[in-house]
Amino acid sequence: MTDTPIAVVTGASSGIGAASARRLAADGFHVIATARRAERLTALVARIEAAGGRATAVVTDVTDDASVRALAEAVPGPVTLLVNNAGGALGLDPVESGAVADWQRMYDTNVLGTLRVTQALLPALEASGAGTIVVIGSTAAFTPYEGGGGYAAAKHAQTALAGTLRLELNGRPVRVIEIDPGMVRTEEFSLTRFDGDAARAEAVYRGVAEPLLAEDIADCVSWVATRPHHVNVDRLVVRPLAQAAQHKVHRTS
Structure with a gap:
């Protein structure tokens, strides 16, 4: 048991997850950083501790039931915050030729990963007396786009999970x-x-002067998680100024 509030962050080995772990540690949380890559988690924990924060690495595969159970057993006390960040997209193929294996992997990580971790940690969240579950979704959760069928379908399902959970936990x-x-x-x-x-990866951002960075989303995680507990920010949509919609992005070149 500890008096320091505990935050569990999945997919913490890079990107939004790593940035959120660093920010939450700076906010005073003891961060349980989880992901599959042990060496990256070790480096993240060292960086957080060097900055005066508290963090623990727990190697976890959110697509594996036993691994998620082990994560729940490793948490040292009630959990104040869970950030379901593990996820990702695979491919940009049209529906008619999309790889079923890619769709399965995206669903298992984005949706069932969120389900597994939430189920495993819900008793600890409730035990805190003021728990918060943050689900990192995507604008793909409400706007499909060509080539994004598998990812959009998974993110739509993740949104349905979050909305249903909010009703059931009322x-x-x-x-x-x-x-x-x-x-x-x-x-x-x-x-x-x-x-x-x-x-191909670089072309996504070509000509976009200021896309969002992982730290921008970490700032959002910090803000919603530190509101008074009676304040529930159901859904926060955040885009760079250059992106008016999925299909409308201003590019300088």
Whole structure:
């Protein structure tokens, strides 16, 4: 047990997850940073501790039931905050030729990963007396786009999960918040989507003067999580100024 509030962040090895872990540690949380890559988690914890924060690395695969159970057992006390960030996109193929394996993987990570971790940690969140679940979604959760069928379908399902959970937890001391980012430039999101093709990944952001950064979304996570507990920010949609909609992005070149 500890008097320091505990925040669990999934997918913390890079991007929004790593930025959120750093920000929450700076906010005074003891961050339980989870992801599959142990070496990246170790480096993240070292960086947080060097800055005076508290963090613990727990290697977790959100697509594996036993791994998620082990995460729940490793948490040292009641959980104040869970950031369901693990997810991602694979491919940009049309529906008629999309790889079923990619769709399955996206669903298992984005949707069932959120389900597994939330189920496993819900007792600890409720035990805190003032728990918060943050789900990192996407603007793809409400606007489909060509080539994004698998990712949009998974993010739509994740939104349905979050909305249903909020209804079912009504009257209990756990709030559910969804953050839906638009274009965010991180070191791995597009690179993973295009199977390591750096040229295709770079083209996503070409000519966009200021896409969002992982730190911008971490700032949103911090803000919603630190509102008075009676304030529930159901859904926060955040895009860069250059992006008016999924299909409308101002490019300088």
